[in-house]
Amino acid sequence: MTTSFRTRALRVAVTSSRRIPARVRYPLQRDGVDPVARLEASRVSGDVVPLVRLLGVRVWLVTGYDVARAVLADSDSFANDVRGLIGRQDRAPAERIGGLGMTDQPDHGRLRSVLTPYFTRRRLADLQADIDRVVEAALDDMAAHGPEVDLVRRFGFTVPFGVICDLLGMPEVDRDEFRRRGAARFDLRDAGAGIFDTAAGTRQYLIDLVAAERRAPHLPEGLVSRMVADHGDEFDDVELGGLADGVFLGGYETSASMLSLGTYVLLQSPDAWATLRRGEPHEVDRVVEELLRFVCPVQVAFPRVARHEVTVGDRVLRKGDIVLVSLTGAGRDPARHADPARFDPTSAAPGTLAFGHGLHRCVGAELARMELRTALVALARRFPDLTLACDPADLRFTELAIVHGVERLPVHLG
Template identity: 40%
Template sequence: MTTSASIDAHPTVRTTPFDPPPELATYRQDEPVRRMRYPDGHVGWLVTSHPLARKLLADPRFSARSEFKRAPVSRPGVDPFYGAKALPGWLVDMDAPEHTRLRQQLAGKFTARRMREMRPQLERIVEELLDAMAAQGGPVDLVEAFALPVPSLVICELLGVPYAERAEFQRNSEILFSLNATAAEAAGAMDRLYGFLRGLAEGGAAADAGDGAGLLSMLAADGTLDAEEIAGVGVLLLTAGHESTSSSLSLSTLALLAHPEQLAAFRADPSITDNAVEELLRYLSVFHFGVPRTPLEDLEFAGHAFKKGESVTVSIPAANRDPGWFTDPDRLDFTRKTAGHMAFGFGIHQCLGQNLVRMEMRTALPALFRRFPGLALAVPPEEVPLASDMSVYGVHRLPVTW
């Protein structure tokens, strides 16, 4: 067995807007599996290499159950949810068979084909938002005017939630993802989201469960999940879906503006759009504090002795910058072969909504730069407020003009 070095805390400080904390690269090079102290004093593990991240996330001996999870950075807002049984429908915090049962109910509703069927609605939403931006005139905050409402409108339409409720959803979701939210604030936000979606699930939603029905109505009509589970699925998709996509859209825009040669290629050749989006997802890796897992038994992993119950954090940003997998990984390159990137995780918990995220980015980013070919920052780059205080990395505001 290998003796591992130990670090006192997960690194959190980014020295550039698009790169992970530099310590992660050092850890990956010197010792990709190492001891790490968690905020509660527990000593667990940090995994930073791409092949080991994939191996661990595919290993059923490592649990995703919330009863065992510890946050790798101080986040009072997760205190009500970590160390306790998973909330109904919250399949990311479950193992088989509960996870399998829920995912089977949802997987067919998030296929690439189903997402393509939503494309006309997405294109309409994007064009209406761009029309509103053009009518308002610059400068505007791209987060408020475009990056946040695109996924909010889409996910509300997908779920069958009235868009008039979007502002309340965004407020509660922001609380859940903030590193500064108190435990009471986070629990209150979760209760409000569950209560609203539970009401939709219980309120005769099955009466409108045809082909054009929202996901909540279809799940209610199916009868396999109860109202609490349907509400939980809705909260999970709503919070995770719109927060991560919004951050990816706004941070991708900033990255394109900061890399004019890549932006020129992106504008000139629509055939590279799909690969460009994959490269942006890899390069930016907005889930910047990693994925938690816990061994269910004493075991050996990569030459190290893991004890049952020790927390493990798999660093997605570090894995996506691994030079052993990607050539020159710290460079944004739309000609790169992006196969194997882990922006959506890996294994049975790989992001259920990844096809939706891809479709939104492939639609919204080209449309934005077509409509505003002179798009530019309205403030110096160093004045863009980065969202380092959120578990999903991005920007709080992105002032732009054209």
């Protein structure tokens, strides 16, 4: 079988299935916020285990922290550009998959250099007032609709959506439409068949926004208008719109899940809740870092493809083998944490892989931390007696998704 024919056949095998086989779903499933038993059981076979074979191509799963960190950092041995396997590139520009997470050097560096200046400490400090305003507005809305509210709707999604729209410079008049277009981008219950169409809606919206700004600059000061002003001569509308879409994608759904799931965990940890109310910066930082490890809503990193034969853990991978890194598994590695199933901010360690690692580490990681610190401290102080308003057994979590979440989180404001 020639390489080109095998690639085409593998793409068909990956994209034509309407359902992910049950035996390989476990890296994308959870038991509440915990890994499913099968993921934990896989550790018996080591930090690197075979997951599935597709037309002779072996797919491996990494769950050990040290091995995961090594794979994520090794862009010499692993490629991120798997677009030829999981998406047709003859689609319209907005329908093509890609972004920084599926781009290798030198294109990755060229694109990332556009975003990096907007996420420096100085630029992020300028956003603090906007974050404070969005958080306070969400808390006021909760109070107005209490005493029982759905925290996912009123807080978990409202805060990151407002922050990301402010960051992008999204006009107020367009935000409701943009919110509708942003749903269901990570749901894999139908093997992701709807993801491409859903993603195309938000991506096309941002491509059009870039094009409109290029024709007649009028947006509020924000990332889109700055990118057009600073880099409009170097990049076309599709490239800049795609970068804006990546910022939206990384800063909205993941932070929304993190706030909602994080609150769920905190409501079962009175000591950590009290720590947030005190607001001591070093203590709050430990709570946030431990939440990132414990909850880690992004379940797997972008797939990697071996460029050549390479040893990963105790396994020898062939050229063309695919590697999935379980960020959930890495965060619960018993070789790194004495009691990984316990939420314990006093034992929080630096080095979380929740934002990835190496060349493809999330460019907005520090913004996400700012948002979590600000939102959770403000929530604990405004509603110190916040409690869950349902039996935890009645909560519905996502069944099969790249980004794990909870559908509703009813709470009493107290």
